[in-house]
Amino acid sequence: MCRDCGCSLGPAATRAPFAAQPAGKGHIESIEVITAILDENDRVAAHNRTHFDGHGVLAINLMSSPGSGKTSLLEATIRALAGELKIAVIEGDLATENDAARIRACGVPAIQITTGNACHLDAQMVHDALHDLPLDGIDVLFVENVGNLVCPASFDLGVHRNLTLLSVPEGDDKPAKYPVMFRAADLTLITKVDLLPHIEEFSVARARDSLRHVGFRGDVIELTRRGGPGFDAWLGWLRSEIAARRAAAA
Amino acid sequence: MHELAVCQALIEQVERVARDNAARRIVSITVSVGPLSGVEPQLLEHAYPLAAAGTVAEVARLVVVTVPVRVRCRACKAETEAASNRLLCGSCNDWHVDVIAGEEMLLQRVEIETADEPVH
Ligand SMILES: Nc1nc2c(ncn2[C@@H]2O[C@H](COP(=O)(O)OP(=O)(O)OP(=O)(O)O)[C@@H](O)[C@H]2O)c(=O)[nH]1
Ligand SMILES: [Mg+2]
Ligand SMILES: [Zn+2]
Ligand SMILES: [Zn+2]
Ligand SMILES: [Zn+2]
Ligand SMILES: [Zn+2]
Numbered sequence: 001m002c003r004d005c006g007c008s009l010g011p012a013a014t015r016a017p018f019a020a021q022p023a024g025k026g027h028i029e030s031i032e033v034i035t036a037i038l039d040e041n042d043r044v045a046a047h048n049r050t051h052f053d054g055h056g057v058l059a060i061n062l063m064s065s066p067g068s069g070k071t072s073l074l075e076a077t078i079r080a081l082a083g084e085l086k087i088a089v090i091e092g093d094l095a096t097e098n099d100a101a102r103i104r105a106c107g108v109p110a111i112q113i114t115t116g117n118a119c120h121l122d123a124q125m126v127h128d129a130l131h132d133l134p135l136d137g138i139d140v141l142f143v144e145n146v147g148n149l150v151c152p153a154s155f156d157l158g159v160h161r162n163l164t165l166l167s168v169p170e171g172d173d174k175p176a177k178y179p180v181m182f183r184a185a186d187l188t189l190i191t192k193v194d195l196l197p198h199i200e201e202f203s204v205a206r207a208r209d210s211l212r213h214v215g216f217r218g219d220v221i222e223l224t225r226r227g228g229p230g231f232d233a234w235l236g237w238l239r240s241e242i243a244a245r246r247a248a249a250a
Numbered sequence: 251m252h253e254l255a256v257c258q259a260l261i262e263q264v265e266r267v268a269r270d271n272a273a274r275r276i277v278s279i280t281v282s283v284g285p286l287s288g289v290e291p292q293l294l295e296h297a298y299p300l301a302a303a304g305t306v307a308e309v310a311r312l313v314v315v316t317v318p319v320r321v322r323c324r325a326c327k328a329e330t331e332a333a334s335n336r337l338l339c340g341s342c343n344d345w346h347v348d349v350i351a352g353e354e355m356l357l358q359r360v361e362i363e364t365a366d367e368p369v370h
Binding site for chain 1: 255259265268269273275276277286287304305307309310336345347355357359360361364365
């Protein structure tokens with residue numbers, strides 16, 4: 001894709017070793033720098049966004065604990081929107097092909113990211129995945145991040161929206177325990193609400209309070225992948241995001 | 251943990267500084283980290299030697315300055331410290347606050363030994 005689009009960013013560069021020399025007779029100098037440590041990731045993230053915008057694609061990053069229902073949400077969403085929206089998925093399941101296989105079984109292209117640390121995706125991994133994923137004609141690209149409530153929060157991927165899932169069995173105290181992740185989100189989905197009758201300890205009101213206390217300012221939608229009003233609200237959110245993006249592009 | 255990835259990005263920046271300034275070696279590296287950056291100072295210190303091994307920063311000291319979270323209240327305008335999971339005004343308890351510090355993850359300063367001998 002980089003050759004086609006003319007962008008100068010290839011796969012991650014391997015750097016030449018540059019070893020320290022033993023202490024010598026040079027003088028000691030203190031140099032003020034002041035740069036964001038992750039500025040290279042931020043630069044690649046901004047570049048990813050030019051790919052998305054160039055193709056009119058809405059890109060969404062899904063983050064949560066392992067097993068909160070990210071892949072299930074994608075499966076149900078793809079089925080509900082078949083014939084209406086063209087969806088593609090980048091899967092950050094680094095250990096197995098399971099999630100990518102589940103997405104492909106729904107009839108949608110899925111690229112599996114297989115390189116890198118096992119704890120989070122970064123912008124370069126997403127860029128490399130884009131080389132194998134034609135974006136032409138795609139309306140929404142989902143990135144399913146690695147199941148982890150800590151590490152993914154620090155790495156901008158260049159997507160338009162970050163979503164965090166909080167499933168009922170995890171407990172309503174997760175925002176208070178992982179504030180950075182929940183604060184970074186544009187939308188929080190409380191998933192598996194069909195389990196609320198079995199897990200009385202989970203209070204949706206407490207979860208919402210906790211979200212407010214960590215500085216989360218987005219919408220909260222309560223849903224189950226089995227459908228219902230919450231799931232419809234999620235589809236509505238998605239449709240309105242796409243409409244807003246199209247209006248901005250026009 | 252992602253602190254190793256953060257340290258690797260840090261070392262790349264430091265290598266650039268070393269090259270630009272013809273350094274023999276890096277003596278120390280100062281970073282500032284806020285709790286809302288998602289990076290744990292202690293994990294950063296543990297990961298650092300792994301990322302620095304074999305580089306120009308091999309023997310450099312890492313200094314991590316932690317920056318507390320501070321919020322400014324939209325209601326009463328007070329500026330107070332806050333906990334990451336209780337971003338409330340310390341003065342009036344309102345949650346309509348803006349974070350003014352605590353999100354940073356910055357390389358601040360690099361101390362190098364230059365290749366040339368001092369001129370006296
Ligand atoms: N009761 C209930 N179970 C659900 C729901 N959504 C997902 N699950 C179950 O939760 C488990 C994990 O779901 P996944 O969709 O694989 O979760 P994930 O977040 O993709 O997991 P990782 O990719 O491993 O982090 C599976 O057993 C699902 O069947 C739901 O709405 N209600
Ligand atoms: Mg999954
Ligand atoms: Zn590119
Ligand atoms: Zn490219
Ligand atoms: Zn990690
Ligand atoms: Zn106040």
